Amino acid sequence: xxRYDEFDQTFVTQRVEQFREQVARRISGELSEDEFKPLRxxxxxxxxLHAYMLRVAIPYGTLSSRQLRQLGYIARKYDRGYGHFTTRxxxxxxxxxxxxxxxxxxxxxxxxxxxxxxxxxxxxNTTADATAGVAADEIADSRVxxxxxxxWSTLHPEFxxxxxxxxVAVTGAPGDRAVTAAHDIGLRMxxxxxxxxxFEVLVGGGQGRTPxxxxxxxxxxxxxxxxxxxxxxxxxxxxxxxxxxxxxxxxKILVRETGTEEFARLVEEEWAHIRDSELKLPADEIARIHxxxxxxxxxxxxxxxxxxxxxxAGNRAFDAWxxxxxxxxxxPGYAIATVSLKPHGGIPGDASAExxxxxxxxxxxxxxxxxxxSYKQNLLLPDLRQRDLFAVWQELTAAxxxxxNSHKLSDIIACPGLDYCNLANARSIPIAQxxxxxxxxxxxxxxxxxxxxNISGCINACAHHHVANIGILGVxxxxxxxxxxxxxxxxxxxxxxxxxxxxxxxxxxxxxxxxTVVDVYLAKxxxxxxxxxxxxxxxxxxxxxxxxxxxx
Amino acid sequence: MPLIKNGAAVQDxxxxxxxxxxxxxxxxxxxxxxxxxxxxxxxxxxxxxLGVRLASAQxxxxxxxxxxxxxxxxxxxxxxxxxxxxxxxxxxxxxxGFTGEVRAVGHVLRDQIAFxxxxxxxxxxxxxxxxxxxxxxxxxxxxxxxxxxxxxxxxPARRRYAVPxxxxxxxxxxxxxRTADAAELAVCAATWAY
Numbered sequence: 197x198x199r200y201d202e203f204d205q206t207f208v209t210q211r212v213e214q215f216r217e218q219v220a221r222r223i224s225g226e227l228s229e230d231e232f233k234p235l236r237x238x239x240x241x242x243x244x245l246h247a248y249m250l251r252v253a254i255p256y257g258t259l260s261s262r263q264l265r266q267l268g269y270i271a272r273k274y275d276r277g278y279g280h281f282t283t284r285x286x287x288x289x290x291x292x293x294x295x296x297x298x299x300x301x302x303x304x305x306x307x308x309x310x311x312x313x314x315x316x317x318x319x320x321n322t323t324a325d326a327t328a329g330v331a332a333d334e335i336a337d338s339r340v341x342x343x344x345x346x347x348w349s350t351l352h353p354e355f356x357x358x359x360x361x362x363x364v365a366v367t368g369a370p371g372d373r374a375v376t377a378a379h380d381i382g383l384r385m386x387x388x389x390x391x392x393x394x395f396e397v398l399v400g401g402g403q404g405r406t407p408x409x410x411x412x413x414x415x416x417x418x419x420x421x422x423x424x425x426x427x428x429x430x431x432x433x434x435x436x437x438x439x440x441x442x443x444x445x446x447x448k449i450l451v452r453e454t455g456t457e458e459f460a461r462l463v464e465e466e467w468a469h470i471r472d473s474e475l476k477l478p479a480d481e482i483a484r485i486h487x488x489x490x491x492x493x494x495x496x497x498x499x500x501x502x503x504x505x506x507x508x509a510g511n512r513a514f515d516a517w518x519x520x521x522x523x524x525x526x527x528p529g530y531a532i533a534t535v536s537l538k539p540h541g542g543i544p545g546d547a548s549a550e551x552x553x554x555x556x557x558x559x560x561x562x563x564x565x566x567x568x569x570s571y572k573q574n575l576l577l578p579d580l581r582q583r584d585l586f587a588v589w590q591e592l593t594a595a596x597x598x599x600x601n602s603h604k605l606s607d608i609i610a611c612p613g614l615d616y617c618n619l620a621n622a623r624s625i626p627i628a629q630x631x632x633x634x635x636x637x638x639x640x641x642x643x644x645x646x647x648x649x650n651i652s653g654c655i656n657a658c659a660h661h662h663v664a665n666i667g668i669l670g671v672x673x674x675x676x677x678x679x680x681x682x683x684x685x686x687x688x689x690x691x692x693x694x695x696x697x698x699x700x701x702x703x704x705x706x707x708x709x710x711x712t713v714v715d716v717y718l719a720k721x722x723x724x725x726x727x728x729x730x731x732x733x734x735x736x737x738x739x740x741x742x743x744x745x746x747x748x
Numbered sequence: 749m750p751l752i753k754n755g756a757a758v759q760d761x762x763x764x765x766x767x768x769x770x771x772x773x774x775x776x777x778x779x780x781x782x783x784x785x786x787x788x789x790x791x792x793x794x795x796x797x798l799g800v801r802l803a804s805a806q807x808x809x810x811x812x813x814x815x816x817x818x819x820x821x822x823x824x825x826x827x828x829x830x831x832x833x834x835x836x837x838x839x840x841x842x843x844x845g846f847t848g849e850v851r852a853v854g855h856v857l858r859d860q861i862a863f864x865x866x867x868x869x870x871x872x873x874x875x876x877x878x879x880x881x882x883x884x885x886x887x888x889x890x891x892x893x894x895x896x897x898x899x900x901x902x903x904p905a906r907r908r909y910a911v912p913x914x915x916x917x918x919x920x921x922x923x924x925x926r927t928a929d930a931a932e933l934a935v936c937a938a939t940w941a942y
Binding site: 349 | 804807828829830831832834835836838843857859860862863864866867877884888889890891892893894895896902903904905906907908
C-alpha cells in the first residue's frame, strides 16, 4: 500500500500545526465561530447535535494494521471507545473536544493519515472499490489512480471553495462496487482496443433531494490525462455551477441544465488548453505510484482447499459465513473476508477500539497487515489463505464480528440520523436496529438472499437510500418521525434510482412494511436464484404497493 | 482597508470609480465592468493607468481583448465561500497571459491568502486582522501537491528533480517568484538521496 515520503509527511505535519494555531485562535476568542467554521470543516470537524464530530479520511478505503490500531487508540483516548465507519470510506469520532482535535490530527499524521477535505465544498476523499487490487474480476487496480487524485486534490488552491461538495469514485472492475454513477465524477477503468488503460468518465451523479445518475461525457480517457481532465471538469463547474441556491449547487444540476453534450463540449474545450500541461502524468510517475501497490508475497497455493471443504461440511454456521461473507480472490488459494459491523440489533458501521485492534491483529497474523473499509460500512480482510478462514472466523465470532449477513437484508447502510446529526429529521439507527432484529434469523436471511436496505435520516441521503433495493427515508411530519419507502434502486453496475412506493409509514409500521415487501418478493420470485432486484424489475412496483396499502 | 502587496502594506494609488462622473479623474482609475463596457472607447484613450473590477459572476473572458490596455484587474469575492475568482485569476495569468496586477477584493480572509497567491493574485485588499496573514500563507506549507500559477515547484516536480523545477514555458507566473529556501532544498536533496 501507499507509504508517505518526506513530502507527504511534511505536508500533513504542517497541516496539523496550522490547525493547532487556528484552534488556539478560536479558543482565545480571536476567531468567531463563524470565522472558524470553514477552517474546521476543511479538517473534517463538524459541530453536531451534542458535540464535535471528527471525520477522518481513509483514502480509497485502504488501512494498514498500524493505522487501524491507531484509530482504536484514538477512539479510546479521545472518544468513548468506538468509531463509526461511513459509506464514503471515512471513520467518524463522535465525541472529541475541540481542544483535543489538534492532538488527534497529530496522532493521525504519525500513522500517515489526515482529515483533510472530509468536509466542506471541496474535493472530498476519493473512494474506490474496497476490493481493489484483490478482486477476481478486476481490470486494473484503482487505488493507484485514487492516490494520484488524492495528492492532486489535496488543498487544491483553485477548487477549495466550489459551489458545493464534490465527490469522486473510481472502480477498476466491471462489477461496480464504488457506486460511480452516484458521484459527481465517476471513473470506470477500461482498456482500449490497444489494451491501454484509461477511464470512462461520468459526471453529474448525486443523491440528496434530486437523485440523478451520472452520465458519460467521455468513453475513453487515456490514464496520462487523468488530472488535466479532472481539472477541466472542476474549472467548468467552479465557474458555472450555481451558487444562488444550495439545493441546486451540485454539478448534477449544472449538467442537467446545461445538457450533457454541451457540458461535455465545455469540458473538452477547457481540456484542450491544459491537456499537455504539467498535469500530464509521466509514465514513470504512474509506475512509481503503482509500485506501492505491488501484490504482497502470496504463497503458490492450489485453488482448491480440501481442508476448507471439510471445515465447512462440519460446521453449518461457518459454512453460512463463508457463503455470505467470503469472496473470490484473484490469487489462487486466497479469499477476501467481510468482517461484519452489522450485528443483529447493533449500530451499522460502529466498531469498538477492541474490535479494531482485533481486526488489526488478524490482518497481521493471517494476512499481509492490510484492512479495507467498504461502501457497505464493513471491514474487509483482503488477503486470507482459504485454509485460515476457519481460524479467522472463530476469532471474529468471539468478538461479535462474524455475523453471516454480508449483502443480506440486515447488512443495512444507515446514516447517524437524529441520534447525532443536526441535519436529520428522523432517527436512522433505531430503525436499522429494529429491522435487523426482526430479520435476525440467519436461515431466513439466507433464504431471502441478497438485498440492499439503506436508511437515511433526512433528504441529504447520506445512507444512499435512493440506490437501495429497499430505501428508507426519514421525514418529519408535524414533529413526528415518518419513513418513506422506495423500491428498486441499485448501487452496482446496473445503478438505478428507486421508486417511491406511496405514503410514509410511522415508526411502528416501518418494520412491518419491510417485512411485507420481503413477503411479496418471496411469493413472486421465480426461485431462490432470482434476487430481489431482478424480481422487482420483472414485476414492477404494483404488487408491492397493493400489499403495503391493502389494510391502510 | 489595507492593501497588501508582496507581503507589505502599501498605499493604494488607485481610485475606485463608481459613477460616470468619476471617469474624468486623472491618475490610476479602477472601473467596474459595467462602466467599462459603456465608456470603453473614452477610457482607452485617457492618460494614466486603467483597471477593471469584475464581480464574481463576470468572467475575465469579457475583457480578454482589452487586457493589453489594463494595468489592474480586481476580482471580487462577495463571500469567501464564492470561489469563482480563483479560476478567473488562473485564467487571467495562464490563459490570457496577463502580467499586470491581479487584486483580490471583497471578503478576503487570512486563511484563504495562500490559495489566492497560488492562483496568481499579487495584491489583496484585506481587513486589519488579515493583514498579518501573508507571512503565514507563504510559510505554513513548504510545498504543495499540484501545479498552479505560482512559481513554486509542486511536490511531484520536487520528487523528480533534486532542485525545484522551473516553470513550463506556456505558464505566465506572477511576481514575485519565490525560490525555495535552504530548508526546502534540504528536503529535496534528502528525498533525492532516499
